[in-house]
Amino acid sequence: TQLLEQSPQFLSIQEGENLTVYCNSSSVFSSLQWYRQEPGEGPVLLVTVVTGGEVKKLKRLTFQFGDARKDSSLHITAAQPGDTGLYLCAGSRDDKIIFGKGTRLHILP
Amino acid sequence: DSGVTQTPKHLITATGQRVTLRCSPRSGDLSVYWYQQSLDQGLQFLIQYYNGEERAKGNILERFSAQQFPDLHSELNLSSLELGDSALYFCASSVGDVLGRGEAFFGQGTRLTVV
Numbered sequence: 001t002q003l004l005e006q007s008p009q010f011l012s013i014q015e016g017e018n019l020t021v022y023c024n025s026s027s028v029f030s031s032l033q034w035y036r037q038e039p040g041e042g043p044v045l046l047v048t049v050v051t052g053g054e055v056k057k058l059k060r061l062t063f064q065f066g067d068a069r070k071d072s073s074l075h076i077t078a079a080q081p082g083d084t085g086l087y088l089c090a091g092s093r094d095d096k097i098i099f100g101k102g103t104r105l106h107i108l109p
Numbered sequence: 110d111s112g113v114t115q116t117p118k119h120l121i122t123a124t125g126q127r128v129t130l131r132c133s134p135r136s137g138d139l140s141v142y143w144y145q146q147s148l149d150q151g152l153q154f155l156i157q158y159y160n161g162e163e164r165a166k167g168n169i170l171e172r173f174s175a176q177q178f179p180d181l182h183s184e185l186n187l188s189s190l191e192l193g194d195s196a197l198y199f200c201a202s203s204v205g206d207v208l209g210r211g212e213a214f215f216g217q218g219t220r221l222t223v224v
Contacts, residue, residue, distance in 0.1 A: 033212060042111065042199050042215030043152070088152065090213075096165045097142065097201075097213055101151035 003027060004091055004100035012106040016078050021103040023089030024071040030092050032072045034063055037086040037102070079107045112136065115200050115216035123224055127188040130219045134181055134202030140164070141183040142213055143175055146197040158183055190223045197221075 005024045013019055023032065031050045035043035047056050049065035049072060056063045060083075062075040076083055088102045112135035122128055134141050143155040154167035158177035169175075172190075177183045187194060197220050201213035 099152040
């Protein structure tokens with residue numbers, strides 16, 4: 001059983017469209033991180049959310065932590081081809097950082 | 110550049126062999142994590158060391174072992190290799206106690222191919 005479920009697994013949309021991807025769990029996390037990984041590279045940290053209900057913005061990316069600290073969402077406005085990649089959420093729990101399987105996002109020019 | 114250095118970048122070896130992967134954490138980071146990434150399983154946590162001591166263990170096989178040295182670099186040893194061990198192995202480091210914000214910085218990984 002995957003502790004962090006990400007959806008959708010794959011998403012292919014046109015440049016300029018908006019999208020939301022989700023990270024859900026039945027467990028509470030002290031914090032959640034979002035990473036982006038490109039082929040042949042390691043994941044790169046985008047943001048950490050700590051407080052339930054917290055919203056953080058990174059240019060066209062908006063991250064939200066659920067009130068109960070069990071889930072998170074990533075919304076991208078006006079997607080660009082440079083946003084293409086694997087988006088991973090990760091949670092801190094019991095001295096471990098656990099990753100979801102990711103959403104593979106492809107933005108078509 | 111995350112500041113985390115992993116060597117080698119690529120490794121091809123035969124079944125039954127033993128290999129060592131090396132990781133140098135970011136300057137000042139005390140925690141080192143090892144992950145295995147395969148297409149079907151995603152990023153699987155293997156083991157964490159904090160300031161030289163094992164801190165947390167994940168889905169690490171008995172054929173695998175790791176250690177963190179006094180200079181804080183870490184090595185992951187994989188023995189009796191099987192075809193299914195072929196994967197990307199990532200090292201990550203963080204500044205301190207994972208019970209905090211849990212942010213980790215990843216190296217570029219070692220691609221292991223077992224033939």
